[in-house]
Amino acid sequence: MKLIECHNLETAYAASLNRPILNNINLEIEQGEFVVLLGLNGAGKSTLLRSLVGLVPVAKGEIYINGLEMTAQTLPKIRRDVGMLFQGGGLIRQLSAIDNVLCGRLGLRTTKQTLFGFPKRDRILAQELLEQLGLKEQIYQKTSQLSGGQQQRVAIARALIQSPQILLADEPITGLDVVASQQVMQILAALNQEQGLTIITVLHDLGIAAEYAQRAIVLEAGQVVYDGNCDNLQAQFTQV
Numbered sequence: 001m002k003l004i005e006c007h008n009l010e011t012a013y014a015a016s017l018n019r020p021i022l023n024n025i026n027l028e029i030e031q032g033e034f035v036v037l038l039g040l041n042g043a044g045k046s047t048l049l050r051s052l053v054g055l056v057p058v059a060k061g062e063i064y065i066n067g068l069e070m071t072a073q074t075l076p077k078i079r080r081d082v083g084m085l086f087q088g089g090g091l092i093r094q095l096s097a098i099d100n101v102l103c104g105r106l107g108l109r110t111t112k113q114t115l116f117g118f119p120k121r122d123r124i125l126a127q128e129l130l131e132q133l134g135l136k137e138q139i140y141q142k143t144s145q146l147s148g149g150q151q152q153r154v155a156i157a158r159a160l161i162q163s164p165q166i167l168l169a170d171e172p173i174t175g176l177d178v179v180a181s182q183q184v185m186q187i188l189a190a191l192n193q194e195q196g197l198t199i200i201t202v203l204h205d206l207g208i209a210a211e212y213a214q215r216a217i218v219l220e221a222g223q224v225v226y227d228g229n230c231d232n233l234q235a236q237f238t239q240v
């Protein structure tokens with residue numbers, strides 16, 4: 001089943017670039033795929049990911065998530081199906097790991113429902129997720145005191161607590177050491193293989209991309225210049 005479709009997607013014209021940031025993007029992603037988005041700095045990777053959760057105004061074309069066209073009316077429903085790991089984690093530093101994870105439930109609860117704290121069920125779920133991601137000892141620790149790899153795992157737990165069908169991850173291992181990078185990538189791989197989560201992630205390391213993803217989409221100047229398997233990705237980046 002096609003989970004994500006972009007038809008002739010175009011964002012607003014960017015005067016600084018002399019073109020739209022995304023310029024006629026067409027792509028289809030099936031349920032259960034693990035896709036890596038590649039491209040040089042400024043190619044439009046983050047903008048493409050952000051457009052899939054309605055964070056970027058679309059000038060032309062359509063986005064369908066789960067068969068539903070993205071409009072102002074459908075966006076709240078679409079956002080419940082799509083979890084996002086922002087570049088740099090996007091955690092609230094002063095809050096504990098568990099409270100950051102609970103923030104992932106805010107979109108599913110009304111203000112009134114969260115006025116007196118989150119329901120016990122949510123707290124148990126947050127705790128279980130952190131334990132599964134190897135953070136049992138860090139549940140009540142402030143996230144500012146955690147290592148980069150631990151913070152990224154908290155961010156993964158926060159995205160997962162809304163039980164998304166799709167996980168978008170913007171440079172989830174940038175700045176992490178080799179071991180932490182592998183841990184994060186292995187978590188993503190397990191979520192994809194064991195739970196069938198559809199994953200689209202921006203990466204800069206071609207070796208890691210080829211190791212984990214089945215499919216690569218390469219962007220250049222806001223356009224898709226390659227969409228295929230991860231064999232010989234280097235060729236896409238070699239100057240001719």
Ligand SMILES: Nc1ncnc2c1ncn2[C@@H]1O[C@H](COP(=O)(O)OP(=O)(O)OP(=O)(O)O)[C@@H](O)[C@H]1O
Pocket residue numbers: 014016017021039040041042043044045046047048
């Ligand atoms: N809101 C905006 N207004 C104007 N230009 C923007 C805006 N957001 C992004 N851009 C520009 O659009 C281009 C694409 O940005 P984007 O962040 O999507 O690239 P990227 O491929 O993710 O790059 P990186 O690898 O550096 O993260 C860049 O040239 C950027 O300066």
